[in-house]
Amino acid sequence: MRVVARLYRVPLPTLAIASLVLMTVALTLVFYVAPNDANQGFSQRIFYFHVSIAFTAYACFAAGAWKALLHLWKRDPRADLESYVAVHQGVIFGTLVLLTGSIWAKISWGHWWLWGEDELVLFLVLFLFYCAYFMLRFSVDLGPQRANLSAVYALFGVVLIPVSFLAIRIAKSFVHPEVFTLHGPNFGGWILVTYCVAQAALLLFAHTLYRVELAGKRLDARLRELRLA
């Protein structure tokens, strides 16, 4: 929590440059340093961004639910907009997870999509659940009712995150690789370093985009108020 609070104090241009640098380092590690996987070969390199983007999407949905809770619990006036922006980011990263996952599935399993895979289907359910969030939000007029309904919906969705994450461990047919076990990650060395850098880069990048989008949304809301005044 303190790390996130400190991130809010960092000026936006500094944050943008830092995420760009970290992203460049991550891409360099992915393509020039990380070794080829013994089983999957070169195609395993999709893993570094696919898994990092998936965790970033989970983090965005969790942040959206946390802000929704703050809205319902403490009636924080900024929380509704923050929750909305976090869910929006989660859906964007979710789209990227599905697209990169499909490409990886095609090269590894020979199929773009497998309906029998719990991990894939549950992530799709989570993604569609949060897509429906926008339909609900924009079907209600602007005001406290919209904020309250959106907050309750975003809060319910957070239950799907552990279900989606644990699905692969519950399922018995392990087509989808299990990279994180109870004993830690299933890899080490440069693969672990590259993954950690890619994960940090994507989280920082997501936070930067979140700050930019939130600033825009706040300005938009203020302009609407000024026009009505």
Add this chain to the structure above:
Amino acid sequence: MTTAEKYVTAAYCVVFAGVLVYVVLIALKLQRLEREVDELEHREPKPAEDERETVSVG
């Protein structure tokens, strides 16, 4: 280029394109908001309404 390399390139291009579209959309929106702020700043203030009560004459 091998098949694996093509797929990996495609995956990273999808991520890059997705992020690029998102950033461009945010930039366009911020540009529009900036323009609207400028318009509001340069808008002439409304003339003060006459507060006297109107009465019929004659």
